[in-house]
Amino acid sequence: MPKIIYVDHTGEERAIEATNGETVMETAIKNSIPGIDADCGGACACATCHVYIDEGFMEKVGKPEDMEQSMLDFAENVQSNSRLSCQISVSDDLDGMRVTTPESQH
Numbered sequence: 001m002p003k004i005i006y007v008d009h010t011g012e013e014r015a016i017e018a019t020n021g022e023t024v025m026e027t028a029i030k031n032s033i034p035g036i037d038a039d040c041g042g043a044c045a046c047a048t049c050h051v052y053i054d055e056g057f058m059e060k061v062g063k064p065e066d067m068e069q070s071m072l073d074f075a076e077n078v079q080s081n082s083r084l085s086c087q088i089s090v091s092d093d094l095d096g097m098r099v100t101t102p103e104s105q106h
């Protein structure tokens with residue numbers, strides 16, 4: 001099972017055993033990770049699941065689709081490594097990935 005490490009804005013880490021095929025957002029919600037509200041339930045319509053991806057995993061995660069990119073265009077504190085966690089499926093390739101939640105979501 002791949003492990004996803006959620007890091008909050010203070011640097012506190014929570015390592016979670018994730019299930020392949022579920023999204024990084026779903027895994028966060030199931031495990032009550034603070035800073036990921038996912039108001040729209042994963043429909044790519046709220047950006048409350050915004051996270052910063054570990055630079056070392058950017059290539060594996062890939063680029064956002066157009067719909068995700070347009071949501072990110074309106075999100076707060078967007079950086080070059082910003083993604084919506086509801087659009088990232090967990091796989092073994094992402095084992096050990098750290099995702100950080102923006103301070104504005106806490």
Ligand code: FES
Pocket residue numbers: 025037038039040041042043044045046047048049050071084085086087
């Ligand atoms: Fe709403 Fe990801 S959960 S955009």
